[in-house]
Amino acid sequence: MIGDFAARVQQGLEHLERERFAEAEQAFRAALSLNPRDDQLLHLVGVAQLRQGRAEDAAQSVQRAISLTKRKADYHNTLGCALRDAGRIDEAITSFQRALKLAPDALEARFNFGQALLQARRYAEAQALFGRILAVNPTDVEALAGLARAQWIAGEFESAIAVLRDGIAHIPQHRDLRFSLGELLLALGEYEAGWREYLERPPRARMLDQAGRRSDDTATLPRLPARLEGRTLKLHGEQGIGDELFFLRFAAELRARGAVRIEAAVDPRLAGMVSRGGMVDACVEKGPHLLRDPQWLPVGDLPYLLRSNGPDLPPPLRLAPLDERVAELRARLAGLAQPLIGLTWRGGTLPGTVGFRGLLKALPFESFAELAGGLPGTLLVLQRYPCPAELALLSARAPGRVVDFSLLNDDLEGMLALLAQLDEYVGVSNANMHLYAGVGGRGKVLIAGVAEFRWMARGVESPWFPGFKVYRPGPERDWSTVFEQVLRDLGTTTRAPGARTQGGGT
Known part of the structure; x- marks a missing residue:
């Protein structure tokens, strides 16, 4: 019985890690049937439901967990997320406040509290909250991101950029801040500076680290030449499906510069449609084993490598259904x-x-x-x-x-x-x-x-x-x-x- 219980819990955790949320919920419920008053399992059921977009169901599950033990800050934080996603913003704010009362230094709860204030259009309170945190610790990354977000929503674009730049001045190695700055600059059409900061995106660094390419230094990354006659270019997909589709549009510029062959490594769900589009000559499933070869370029690097700074931006990649x-x-x-x-x-x-x-x-x-x-x-x-x-x-x-x-x-x-x-x-x-x-x-x-x-x-x-x-x-x-x-x-x-x-x- 104990072994069966542990196996089901472990199975649920593995499903959760692999983003198989419905299967995770099923496994946690199977374990819960053996111990219906296990507050941790009730919380995990709620997490799985929340990740399926079932906010109201998640709120009920986590509330049951809290009824069994009221002093776990992460339960109140999860409940706040569920209530927020269900549109019950005032209740969500209360839950985040309870989480912070139990664990004043809980970073995620603090960040979520600030985001809930923003969603409630309490912009001044959100900015004040993040400002108080930064007054004590000017390198608090969550507070820097939260304050910049509050200012951005309020239409204070330059102030938001200034906050991120100030944070980067304190912790220049922090990729999240530089990535966020890059996205804001790009949203304002400042492409040259934006694409430079976009090179610091954490998913890129993790992907290359996993492949053993820790020596790839963005500060010295060479641009692609104006002419690519006779060259074969290999593009490796990254981040999500939408990102892969978005950046593959830049393959057209590689072709225009004379590249004789373009290969792409993408999510297997995209391989067929990308191949049929005709922009690439070969399409394979992406993976870290490919990236061990430095010829494979992260596809999100292309705008920087090509100096794609407008005004003639490439159109979306054309796709043909079967x-x-x-x-x-x-x-x-x-x-x-x-x-x-x-x-x-x-x-x-x-x-x-x-x-x-x-x-x-x-x-x-x-x-x-x-x-x-x-x-x-x-x-x-x-x-x-x-x-x-x-x-x-x-x-x-x-x-x-x-x-x-x-x-x-x-x-x-x-x-x-x-x-x-x-x-x-x-x-x-x-x-x-x-x-x-x-x-x-x-x-x-x-x-x-x-x-x-x-x-x-x-x-x-x-x-x-x-x-x-x-x-x-x-x-x-x-x-x-x-x-x-x-x-x-x-x-x-x-x-x-x-x-x-x-x-x-x-």
């Missing part, structure tokens, strides 16, 4: 009311990552569901891990017009074929938006967090995604005005059904 998958999806969509509009309302990573990129991008769901109810045609749910309550509310707002395609997030060839049939896509920035751009889509992107550089800091368009429209709620986070504008725009821009349905391979 003919048989297009036929399959057309059959599933047959008879649905037109237009077909894809929806996502949550994206990004969960809390716990320092800086700007490790923050969940989530729209206020009840308001988003109201928006969805005003949209025409059939609404296709493309959200990863939508929870039953979300689907129920969408269906209540748009009776008979909601179809759940969320499982295609684990079948990217199917997702690409589906995206090629859409008339519109409304949602937060995620990998599917990159895929949609690849099939010629022109989506409507709702900036739910700090703007990623791909969507810039200002304006209604991005030079990286021509034809897409960008919507920002502003410092006051006024989503009602944003959603009204989306509805007005959709009244005039929804394309004729069937205008983009081509396949491209077998």
Whole structure:
């Protein structure tokens, strides 16, 4: 019995580490059946649920854990994250305060508390909180990132950059701060300085360290020459699927400079579609064994290596869905009311990552569901891990017009074929938006967090995604005005059904 219990707990932890969250929850529940009053297991069930996007379920599980032992700060922090993601911001703030009362030096709880204050539009309090921390410790990285974020949301762009530069002056070796600075500079269109700082991204360093290339010094990284005749270039994917698709667009410049052969190592889910796109000559699965060969370049280095500083930025990488998958999806969509509009309302990573990129991008769901109810045609749910309550509310707002395609997030060839049939896509920035751009889509992107550089800091368009429209709620986070504008725009821009349905391979 004891061995069985321990095995199930270990299995759940392994699933959690590998981001198999549903399997992790199942394993933890199996262990919990052997010891129903184990508060740690209840907390782990809540963590697995939270990572599946099931915020309300997570809150209930963690509350049960807290009822068994009230003095564990990490439980209150997790509860705060769940309540925040469920839109219960005031309750989330209370939970983070309780976590900090139990563990005043808990970095993640402190950072999450500041982010919750920002979400509650209590910008002055957030800036004051991070400012107090920095007054005691000017090298507190979480506080530096939090203060910069607060200022950025408030539209104080130069102040945010100044905060990060001040932090870097104190701790110049800190990659997270330099990475964050690079993204902010890029969002303002300061490409030369931005791409230089972007070289310091922690995922790049970890990837090269894993491959044993610790000697790669970004300070002395040579640029690529203007002419590449006869050269073979090898590009290694990194970070997430969206990042790989985004940076592979720069392969076109390599070809324009005369590169005779381009090879790419990517996520295996992308290999087929990238190969069919014709921009690369060979496509293999990425891995640290390849990077041991210094000929393989991290694909995110290309803009710096090529001095891609605008104004003529490369367009998105073109992608062609498989003919048989297009036929399959057309059959599933047959008879649905037109237009077909894809929806996502949550994206990004969960809390716990320092800086700007490790923050969940989530729209206020009840308001988003109201928006969805005003949209025409059939609404296709493309959200990863939508929870039953979300689907129920969408269906209540748009009776008979909601179809759940969320499982295609684990079948990217199917997702690409589906995206090629859409008339519109409304949602937060995620990998599917990159895929949609690849099939010629022109989506409507709702900036739910700090703007990623791909969507810039200002304006209604991005030079990286021509034809897409960008919507920002502003410092006051006024989503009602944003959603009204989306509805007005959709009244005039929804394309004729069937205008983009081509396949491209077998």
